Amino acid sequence: MLTQIKDHDGSDGAAGQKRQAIVIGSGFGGLATAIRLCAKGYQVDVLEKLDGPGGRAYVIKQDGFVFDTGPTIITAPWLLDELWELCGKKVSDDLDLREMSPFYDVRFDDGTIFTLSGDKEEMRRQIAKFSPEDVANFDRFMTRSKAIYDYGFAGLANVSFDNLKTMLKSAPKIMELVGLRTVYGLVSKYIKHPKLRIALSLHPLLIGGNPYSVTAMYCLINYLESNWGVHFAMGGTGKLVDGLVGLVEQQGGKMHYNSEVDRINVTNGRATGVTLKDGTVMDADIVVSNADAAWTYEKMLPDVKRKRWTTGKINRTRYSMGLFVWYFGTNRRFEDVPHHSMVLGTQYKELLTDIFKRKRLSDDFSMYLHRPTATDPSMAPDGCDTFYALVPVPHLDANVDWAVEGEKFRHKVEQRLEETVLPGLGDTVISSTFVTPKDFETRLNSFKGAGFGPEPVIWQSAWFRAHNRSEEVDGLYMVGASTHPGAGIPGVITSARVVSEGIPHARELV
Template structure:
């Protein structure tokens, strides 16, 4: 008899787990509370404009393709990747600029123009972090942890020492690079997973290395094409997806998960994989604290959470000749900007922000002769800053647009906005269940990484597994897809131990 698996949430983790299990031969049902799949990898449309809600940068293309290869279909029939070059445009606080490229001659030429004294240091930095990545991948990123023995053993401890994780990301960069702008260009990218470069382990410098070594891609239709492609594959394989169907509880009886509660009814299932944000799942789906082990309400409330994001989706009635698909604008005082986010819990007075213009590569994302512009600024999560009144949002919007209009080509952007929406941390909490509105889930500190991050197999009840940004191995779309792969692996270990 075919065994059943219930998956809570049709975010990228839930979808990635679902297609694997459906391909293996399980009867998989996904329950999604929203009216469309994707979780934070969602989509906003209006007046002919189309925007990705959350993630926008496609890195580690091979991880996306591997899911389709596992299901024995051609990834190119689902995901028509296009290489992005340059990878990113950087505009620093002193108004100097730099383009990051995954083409080595182009990168060298740009380094020699911007910081010739650091060109060899940059290459040494990339080589160092690549070497550490080759250690981290098999020992930590591709492995799950059930018990302390999986982590506290000689091979793992030796690998951990080789990673030199006790340095923070910024200090590690500074060992190789003297130019402050170049340091900041690398340090900023730890914000992709919601942690300060002055506090985050140096291993997270793998993010800029991955961009430069493996390149950045774009998908026609935006990142939401990943969601529609996985849903299509899941349904082709015979899976069932229920939208507008929230799970209200995970049923646990004598430390064994028996199913879920949906619409006031108990739905039995042999196994459950939860893609809801782990802290939110603990506090809302497992009502009895005794069934959660150490994850009491007090424990959850006192864990460290990533920063959040304030995002503006702007439809413009004019085309703009941007130099890159992705652009980062840096604060004049980057260190103060980060301190405001993580230490002081206030809106940065001089923020760094990110601009994405997807209609540059896919004109169908905007009406003819129009532009779709995505403007994101990292902000504190809700336990640190919670006043997202319309007045506060409007004032900060004005500040950002004033800053943006001081750089080419957006000098007249305020005169050409014909469509606008925004997402605040409160929206990330309300719509996607992000605990504290923390866009990237639990902050990946040393005390909340690897064995110390919530496990893919739940420690306090059998037949229950977790994936998503707050679960091992962490945040970022490719890493969340990896967490789904590990959750499936753990389920198979329990159900098919001899395979």
């Protein structure tokens, strides 16, 4: 493919210069778009506010520990294959991607554990452990999950929802597949046991949705995971980010860190480039924003009269939950703790209501515990463990003063872990740092400090989400979690495909 890019270098003939594309932000969506635009003949500059790439997948290296700050559960590996193949390479040239077996544990408050895996027989055994009568129900649920996947992910996720017609055309099939049910509602239609209902419906939490309110289209994740597996990049997700950066640079794209865009420049309704916070002006033929869509519209286009994404609409949007993430390293290994586990509290449903509806910081909490050193000990000093505990909390509408509450909350998380899966933890912690929703706002420019952009409820999905081709400014495109199809690595990499398919090849740009 590199040769192909040289053959069709996107020159505009007259001036002999390449068409210029600017990508704002180096999250997975921004990097995947940059790779695709390089392959379409553009000279690409990626402008990143932080001092390194990855966005939510930024890496902290501290005291000999490697902390992936964000995504750790890698699914839909073929989406990565596509990007590497576009550059004439294979993922394995740059990465050691391992399939996890099992995927993860769901630990209930009474100590019972449900283990999810891609092994169908083992899954049936796990179901039977809780409720033998649900084994056949589970098989039926997975058949439904596959049907939803086939239509919802293999089909709709790849479609640009720029016009209402596409939405209206797909509505009857969506109704037939899931109706107005929520993820929890559809799982409960099949599964009887209350714990299994929770364990099989918690996936939306990984992309910012409340299982009790997001559309059952997200039941596609059960099939996605079970059929293509859960993967881990040895060395951590940061290695995957490095691999993507490598693809951008090998194709001639340029990464610019510590380069925060202040505004997108617009002339006669068309994006003409950007102005950085330091005053530097950069011109471009097209601009792609991987920054939060609400932030892009509200803060980066001050002089544009917006037709759809008005301040009112942005404020009325329902945003996903916030996240408190504690990264810590221990001076010993906790061999019994799996790589991925969900450690649930006593009041699961009430807790989610506190987070999503009441916007209240609860005393009870459920968390996702990541222990990458279970798979790759090189991510910590010898004999030590690297962890993070991710706790869903309300976003910034909750009015929590995280500067005051942060350390108190971290301490509660530590206590809870001591009581459940990490006895004696307090005496072993030798490295520690945490982030709160306030950091999501100040570091990542995330509106209301939300972890995943707008909540993926049905009226905020597809056509209702920020379009991949901006509705407000010509030549401006939007990619990433807050756009169609939504959050999560598979979602944002797919949004990069949808964006780039809507952008002409550099030599065809008029």
